[in-house]
Amino acid sequence: MLPLQQFQDFIREQALFNKDHRILLAVSGGKDSVLMLHLFKAIGVTFGVAHCNFNLRGAEAQRDENFVKMLSSSLNLPFYVTHFETKKYAEEHKISTQMAARSLRYAWFEEIRANHGYHYIALAQHQNDAVETVLINLTRGTGISGLHGILPKRDKLIRPLLFLNRSEIEVLINDNQLDFVEDSSNASLDYTRNKIRHTVVPALAEINPRLEKTFTENISRFAEVEMFLNQEVEKLSIRLIEHRADGHYIALKEIEQLNPQKLLFFELLKSYKFTEFVVAEILMNLNGQSGKRFLSETHEAIIDRNALVIVAKDPTIVHYQTLHPNTEQVEFLGEVVSLSFSETIKFEVSPAKAYVDNDLLIFPLILRTWQNGDRFIPLGMRNYKKVSDFFIDEKVSLHQKSRIPVLVNGNGEIIWLAGMRQDNRYKLTATTKKVAIFEVKIK
Amino acid sequence: MLPLQQFQDFIREQALFNKDHRILLAVSGGKDSVLMLHLFKAIGVTFGVAHCNFNLRGAEAQRDENFVKMLSSSLNLPFYVTHFETKKYAEEHKISTQMAARSLRYAWFEEIRANHGYHYIALAQHQNDAVETVLINLTRGTGISGLHGILPKRDKLIRPLLFLNRSEIEVLINDNQLDFVEDSSNASLDYTRNKIRHTVVPALAEINPRLEKTFTENISRFAEVEMFLNQEVEKLSIRLIEHRADGHYIALKEIEQLNPQKLLFFELLKSYKFTEFVVAEILMNLNGQSGKRFLSETHEAIIDRNALVIVAKDPTIVHYQTLHPNTEQVEFLGEVVSLSFSETIKFEVSPAKAYVDNDLLIFPLILRTWQNGDRFIPLGMRNYKKVSDFFIDEKVSLHQKSRIPVLVNGNGEIIWLAGMRQDNRYKLTATTKKVAIFEVKIK
Numbered sequence: 001m002l003p004l005q006q007f008q009d010f011i012r013e014q015a016l017f018n019k020d021h022r023i024l025l026a027v028s029g030g031k032d033s034v035l036m037l038h039l040f041k042a043i044g045v046t047f048g049v050a051h052c053n054f055n056l057r058g059a060e061a062q063r064d065e066n067f068v069k070m071l072s073s074s075l076n077l078p079f080y081v082t083h084f085e086t087k088k089y090a091e092e093h094k095i096s097t098q099m100a101a102r103s104l105r106y107a108w109f110e111e112i113r114a115n116h117g118y119h120y121i122a123l124a125q126h127q128n129d130a131v132e133t134v135l136i137n138l139t140r141g142t143g144i145s146g147l148h149g150i151l152p153k154r155d156k157l158i159r160p161l162l163f164l165n166r167s168e169i170e171v172l173i174n175d176n177q178l179d180f181v182e183d184s185s186n187a188s189l190d191y192t193r194n195k196i197r198h199t200v201v202p203a204l205a206e207i208n209p210r211l212e213k214t215f216t217e218n219i220s221r222f223a224e225v226e227m228f229l230n231q232e233v234e235k236l237s238i239r240l241i242e243h244r245a246d247g248h249y250i251a252l253k254e255i256e257q258l259n260p261q262k263l264l265f266f267e268l269l270k271s272y273k274f275t276e277f278v279v280a281e282i283l284m285n286l287n288g289q290s291g292k293r294f295l296s297e298t299h300e301a302i303i304d305r306n307a308l309v310i311v312a313k314d315p316t317i318v319h320y321q322t323l324h325p326n327t328e329q330v331e332f333l334g335e336v337v338s339l340s341f342s343e344t345i346k347f348e349v350s351p352a353k354a355y356v357d358n359d360l361l362i363f364p365l366i367l368r369t370w371q372n373g374d375r376f377i378p379l380g381m382r383n384y385k386k387v388s389d390f391f392i393d394e395k396v397s398l399h400q401k402s403r404i405p406v407l408v409n410g411n412g413e414i415i416w417l418a419g420m421r422q423d424n425r426y427k428l429t430a431t432t433k434k435v436a437i438f439e440v441k442i443k
Numbered sequence: 444m445l446p447l448q449q450f451q452d453f454i455r456e457q458a459l460f461n462k463d464h465r466i467l468l469a470v471s472g473g474k475d476s477v478l479m480l481h482l483f484k485a486i487g488v489t490f491g492v493a494h495c496n497f498n499l500r501g502a503e504a505q506r507d508e509n510f511v512k513m514l515s516s517s518l519n520l521p522f523y524v525t526h527f528e529t530k531k532y533a534e535e536h537k538i539s540t541q542m543a544a545r546s547l548r549y550a551w552f553e554e555i556r557a558n559h560g561y562h563y564i565a566l567a568q569h570q571n572d573a574v575e576t577v578l579i580n581l582t583r584g585t586g587i588s589g590l591h592g593i594l595p596k597r598d599k600l601i602r603p604l605l606f607l608n609r610s611e612i613e614v615l616i617n618d619n620q621l622d623f624v625e626d627s628s629n630a631s632l633d634y635t636r637n638k639i640r641h642t643v644v645p646a647l648a649e650i651n652p653r654l655e656k657t658f659t660e661n662i663s664r665f666a667e668v669e670m671f672l673n674q675e676v677e678k679l680s681i682r683l684i685e686h687r688a689d690g691h692y693i694a695l696k697e698i699e700q701l702n703p704q705k706l707l708f709f710e711l712l713k714s715y716k717f718t719e720f721v722v723a724e725i726l727m728n729l730n731g732q733s734g735k736r737f738l739s740e741t742h743e744a745i746i747d748r749n750a751l752v753i754v755a756k757d758p759t760i761v762h763y764q765t766l767h768p769n770t771e772q773v774e775f776l777g778e779v780v781s782l783s784f785s786e787t788i789k790f791e792v793s794p795a796k797a798y799v800d801n802d803l804l805i806f807p808l809i810l811r812t813w814q815n816g817d818r819f820i821p822l823g824m825r826n827y828k829k830v831s832d833f834f835i836d837e838k839v840s841l842h843q844k845s846r847i848p849v850l851v852n853g854n855g856e857i858i859w860l861a862g863m864r865q866d867n868r869y870k871l872t873a874t875t876k877k878v879a880i881f882e883v884k885i886k
Contacts, residue, residue, distance in 0.1 A: 138577075139657070142664075143668070144664070147590075195650055196646075200647060203646075204578075206638060207579075218586075225672060228703055260671055
């Protein structure tokens with residue numbers, strides 16, 4: 001027997017959809033999505049089935065595709081399928097196979113949904129997926145927004161299986177003798193999720209046997225707190241941010257009165273993409289000299305006499321890339337900057353490489369083009385030099401100047417003018433324990 | 444070398460205390476508290492040392508006491524010591540040894556602090572303790588307030604070691620060759636903390652090697668969100684709760700407009716100790732009949748025509764006990780009420796016992812004394828009867844009346860007047876699957 005009452009209660013409580021809506025189901029053929037398909041069939045909603053073949057598992061992927069196709073046709077359901085060159089896409093975009101699969105999948109689902117008149121895309125994620133996501137976010141670092149886990153509804157995506165946990169799904173699959181394919185993509189789960197699923201969650205479940213239900217309750221409490229915070233920040237933003245032709249203005253005295261200041265100021269600036277570190281920097285400089293500038297991926301903030309002024313950066317002029325500790329390489333204006341680490345303390349003298357004391361790095365690092373006011377201490381020197389003066393000394397042309405990647409630490413200090421000179425503060429010393437090696441190559 | 448600069452920065456950033464304050468250090472003699480003691484000594488603050496001997500580990504406990512005494516005397520520090528009969532106290536209060544140790548310890552520290560002119564009590568908890576506390580709270584179920592972990596400062600308690608993690612403390616103990624005693628109480632850690640410390644945290648640390656620092660940052664973000672929520676709820680409370688001589692009034696139409704309603708209403712009622720379940724019950728009944736009553740441990744809420752009215756229960760008259768599904772027995776005014784379950788559907792007729800359909804129970808149940816307005820449907824009858832009228836019919840004296848345990852369901856309905864009559868709504872029927880058996884005995 002299928003838990004139709006619970007399923008319908010959940011759909012109603014979470015306002016997922018109503019009987020007039022047409023739903024597109026993402027079906028891999030594994031237990032979760034197969035159960036979801038049978039639940040939809042049983043409650044008599046109009047729906048179609050979408051299946052992605054990522055071409056990652058050869059014959060097995062073809063078997064999965066055939067299974068979902070047969071299942072759909074036996075139930076007279078519209079069936080949509082696509083084949084991705086996932087590996088190739090991942091290589092071209094320099095992202096992991098998993099990230100590639102994820103972004104290809106969501107883009108295609110949305111395309112099918114919009115072109116074939118479906119209202120929502122239903123994903124078969126369940127309570128254990130939500131628990132894992134919360135634990136992963138906590139482990140990697142998060143604010144309140146990382147605690148809602150996977151939401152039952154977000155934009156066009158709905159997750160109607162969030163009223164069940166993994167073992168409940170297994171029991172239902174067995175009891176109802178539903179056919180499915182063993183989804184071997186689980187075997188290729190990334191390291192982090194694997195560790196959480198197979199070590200952390202079982203240990204927590206020994207403490208609390210109804211762990212998934214408890215997390216579902218936690219998540220719903222956190223989601224309400226987040227909703228309240230967003231709603232209050234929205235009011236604050238309307239009251240404090242004045243949008244003028246030349247930028248967004250926030251009076252400095254209003255910023256000073258925010259309480260709790262760090263949280264509210266960060267949330268106010270969220271849409272301008274300033275990092276937590278830069279937000280703290282701005283706060284420390286509120287009473288400092290006028291004219292100080294701070295950068296985000298998309299915007300620039302300037303401390304004016306009485307206000308902080310935020311302006312969008314001209315994307316055609318300033319280029320910007322973020323480097324995380326696990327970034328292997330990034331493209332930047334036709335060049336490739338790579339990052340690697342070494343515990344052997346040695347270096348070679350080359351403008352194409354920078355050997356940096358790893359302990360001094362504050363991630364994320366930023367790779368950007370030169371800006372007015374940039375200064376650094378060239379390797380071998382003791383005092384600051386303006387980057388513009390350095391370029392003049394080195395006879396760099398105006399055109400070249402705007403293409404040289406500048407590597408900037410999380411604290412705003414310049415680490416390296418890529419291909420030219422690194423900063424003296426970041427060189428290796430007798431106490432260096434680990435070396436970060438940056439290298440630039442023409443692509 | 445001790446990290447004095449970091450220590451002092453942390454004390455200043457967290458506003459833990461200033462140089463005029465006298466601090467009482469809780470010192471077990473283990474690594475953490477020994478390091479804390481040496482840090483305090485090095486920065487030249489006035490402080491004393493307090494040590495608890497819980498008499499749980501025989502000769503070893505005496506060795507620890509001697510060690511801390513010698514250390515204090517060698518550094519000319521005031522030394523306070525006490526011996527607890529922890530096991531006996533735990534038995535008398537029917538709590539775990541660990542709960543007993545905890546409550547004895549805090550009460551005694553506070554006594555020494557107040558009587559000897561200390562401003563704060565310093566506890567040597569570090570970042571790993573905070574990580575563990577967050578994970579334990581999440582696993583057991585929590586709202587935002589369970590996410591700040593262990594705070595650096597709360598009332599008279601300060602935790603100046605929260606800038607360090609466990610392995611940093613070990614390195615400092617070794618590098619500075621500090622003597623300590625191996626705190627064997629760690630070996631008797633409760634099951635939950637052990638599991639978190641030895642299985643969960645190491646697995647998470649494989650994903651993120653700087654886990655403790657990441658959690659410290661998470662915690663500080665969550666603490667700001669909580670602070671913001673508390674501050675906004677405080678404003679809301681001033682605006683919405685009218686304190687009159689006969690109770691606290693909240694207009695029903697204001698409750699209806701709260702958004703997000705469940706969160707804000709729960710937070711508004713927090714100081715009156717209503718559970719999340721009862722808060723949800725009140726919300727579902729807002730438009731229902733006037734006169735409906737809801738109970739907390741300390742208060743009673745009544746839906747009046749236009750307002751919810753909250754009144755304190757008279758603690759000298761009303762007694763109150765909570766029963767969970769795993770409660771085997773509770774004491775109540777010299778009697779013992781026990782709870783057991785049976786899958787065999789049978790019962791005996793006895794006023795000392797109630798046989799109740801388990802499916803109807805909403806835990807936690809409440810055991811309390813009779814209150815004005817109580818009514819129930821006596822077993823065998825069809826209509827409500829006032830409990831006061833029932834007592835008159837049964838010739839119960841005024842004195843007896845105030846000692847009869849009344850068992851109340853999570854929805855507020857009376858299940859049983861213990862020793863007298865159970866409610867007809869809760870009797871066994873043909874569809875009963877499991878029986879909950881309540882029994883009352885003179886102790």
